[in-house]
Amino acid sequence: MAKIGIIGSAGRMGQAIADVLEGSEHSFAGGADHGDAVGALAAKSDALVDFSAPGALAGNLQAAREAGIPILIGTTGLEDEHHRAIDEAAEAIPVLHTGNTSLGVNVLCHLIHRAAETLGEDWDIEIVEMHHRHKVDAPSGTALLMGMAAAEGRGIALDDNSERGRDGMTGERAQGAIGFASLRGGTVAGDHSAIFAGEQERITLSHSAENRSIFARGAVRGAAWLIGREAGRYTMNDVLGLG
Numbered sequence: 001m002a003k004i005g006i007i008g009s010a011g012r013m014g015q016a017i018a019d020v021l022e023g024s025e026h027s028f029a030g031g032a033d034h035g036d037a038v039g040a041l042a043a044k045s046d047a048l049v050d051f052s053a054p055g056a057l058a059g060n061l062q063a064a065r066e067a068g069i070p071i072l073i074g075t076t077g078l079e080d081e082h083h084r085a086i087d088e089a090a091e092a093i094p095v096l097h098t099g100n101t102s103l104g105v106n107v108l109c110h111l112i113h114r115a116a117e118t119l120g121e122d123w124d125i126e127i128v129e130m131h132h133r134h135k136v137d138a139p140s141g142t143a144l145l146m147g148m149a150a151a152e153g154r155g156i157a158l159d160d161n162s163e164r165g166r167d168g169m170t171g172e173r174a175q176g177a178i179g180f181a182s183l184r185g186g187t188v189a190g191d192h193s194a195i196f197a198g199e200q201e202r203i204t205l206s207h208s209a210e211n212r213s214i215f216a217r218g219a220v221r222g223a224a225w226l227i228g229r230e231a232g233r234y235t236m237n238d239v240l241g242l243g
């Protein structure tokens, strides 16, 4: 039984995680939101989960380090500087960052990796996502995770081969590019598709989140799994045993 502290506890994910904790073997250590001292929460937690905002990341990592406890970060919209801060914290404590904690999406990424590895560059890869009207970042963290799986399968660097936000006279699609498109509206919890478009045929690999409980269950499982691990940067593949 682990005491889990939630950063961003008043938010949509924070609430979903609190609900999952209530029916689990683990307990809710407390929450922190804007203006709350994360250090005070860390001191009474066995692990932290962070579903807040990129601007909160540095302070949250610092609080976890000072308390010597692991942290699972689900926040998306992170930049290179945030990833560098995660790498640095992972030298001292166990840290897991992922754009999606659900089992289904992480299995989907394996299927995408395999498809990209098998199909040649003449199969164009496009990633399409749709989320609720309140989402503030694009492409979604999950779309980037899927793009990374496709790029790794193809043996290319995602950063050098992405096409995002096409508008106006874009010119033809670059050979080998991985395209991203983001839709926003309504209450959609998270829909993602990877489309492999070849000559006269198309493969679509998709995942639909029916509600946030799938992310919340994965977050609790991941946070509990991190407790007692060596310092390092982990992924949901490690937690789920997906290799």
Ligand SMILES: NC(=O)C1=CN([C@@H]2O[C@H](COP(=O)(O)OP(=O)(O)OC[C@H]3O[C@@H](n4cnc5c(N)ncnc54)[C@H](OP(=O)(O)O)[C@@H]3O)[C@@H](O)[C@H]2O)C=CC1
Residues within 6 Å of the ligand: 007, 008, 009, 010, 011, 012, 013, 014, 032, 033, 034, 035, 051, 052, 053, 055, 056, 073, 074, 075, 076, 077, 098, 099, 100, 101, 102, 141, 215
């Ligand atoms: N990895 C995954 O599986 C998933 C990741 N996410 C990601 O989780 C994040 C949160 O999503 P969601 O719950 O929908 O968003 P919400 O806006 O509903 O919740 C975010 C919460 O964090 C709080 N917050 C914002 N900034 C700070 C800060 N600096 N310090 C402390 N608290 C802060 C907000 O408070 P206030 O409202 O006062 O700003 C709010 O309570 C997003 O990045 C989203 O993409 C979401 C679902 C699954």
Ligand SMILES: O=C(O)C1=N[C@H](C(=O)O)C[C@H](O)C1
Residues within 6 Å of the ligand: 076, 099, 100, 131, 135, 139, 140, 141, 142, 143, 189, 190, 191
């Ligand atoms: O903001 C959300 O809601 C979600 N964010 C994550 C993302 O950016 O991929 C995960 C999920 O799709 C819901």
